[in-house]
Amino acid sequence: MKAELAAKPLDRVLVHYLTWVDRLIAPRPRNVIFSEDFWKTPMPDDVLGAVYTLHRKAVAGDDLSPYLSRFSRTHGYTGSPEERRKAPSWADGGKGDKDFAVHVYETHHLHLVPMNENLRRKGQSDDLLFVNINRTQMRFLMMGKHRSFDSAELRTSVAKARKEDGWVIKGINPDTRSEQNLGKMYRLGINSVASVEGEAVMMGIMSSGGTSFLYTRQADRIMIFLENWDQKLDNVEGRKEFAAKARIPASYLRDFTWGFWYGDFCVVNSGGEVACLIPWSR
Incomplete structure (x- = not known):
């Protein structure tokens, strides 16, 4: 695999590296904000405690790697077309080298239970915290499950957040009839817009192969x-x-x-x- 990468032009190697490293979260102190809908659903005490812990760690700039998916350590450049890794199939050809939510929604997910050095989680649960990140801020977007990646709930939460961040396309009236097909379109690597309060919001900027612009x-x-x-x-x-x-x-x-x-x-x-x-x- 190293030989394959060494044979590629430098710009392509850089893209492969950035594709992988963006699955991680650089440990910087960040201001934490919450999406408008974050607290609308009641949470059990253990989930509230875990959210508080992650909030404290994000503000302090602690290393959040133990809370990321273990695939962030094992799934990167896959090399030849024959290489396959267990992962949901989408525009990357099912090779598992790209994180769907990071590429399409610029959204990371954090587990509530940290991994140990063997990439195992004691007391593993299905609860996930979805977050948006920049260099100075982390938005706690929503609580979800592993099935949330293809859910309308996540798409809606991301769309509202992106509208708040100014990702509105002026002069376009979104076709709400296509909303139910948005998930399928993103899985195929097709960029589209979501409708938020009658405005068109750009959801992702990616190629047909799933690589983010x-x-x-x-x-x-x-x-x-x-x-x-x-x-x-x-x-x-x-x-x-x-x-x-x-x-x-x-x-x-x-x-x-x-x-x-x-x-x-x-x-x-x-x-x-x-x-x-x-x-x-x-």
Whole structure:
């Protein structure tokens, strides 16, 4: 599999990496907000306690990896077409290398019970917390189950949140007759709009293969950066120019290499100093 990736153009390797790493959640302190409908359904005390724990961890910037799906550790680039992993079939061909909710809805799900080092959960339940994430904020969207991924409830919750975030397409009257087919369309990798209070809301920005436009755009930004600066940084004057424009100490460019911290594209020097050059949206 490493040989297959090594043979691919760099921009495609970057897309494969971002496709996987966006299943994770970078540990940053975030303000937590709740969707309008989050508290409309009563919750048992144990669920309330778990929600409080996740709220506290999100605000503190703690590592939420134990609460993610174990597939985030095992399902990534699958290589040749013969490779298959157990996962619901959709636009990715059923290979299991893409998280449906993350790609289509930009929505992560958290388990209420953390994993141990063997990727097992003691007291595993079917309860899931669906969240929207950016670099400074986490929205607790809704409580659901594993069957919620294809539910109208999740689509509606996401659509309302995206309308609140400004993802409204002006000048379009949505056809509410197609609402019942939206789930099937998204599973086929077909972009469409949802109707929220008579307005058209864009739900996902993905290719027919299920790859989010956000990943290809981030890869393009990195490639453009490398084309503009990679050779210039081979000499002292180029490094000085770049350090001034990037507003980083010149020492960061001494014996440096490129690297990632989750989706952030960074420069890392031999002393372990790191500067983020192209931030990821989450």
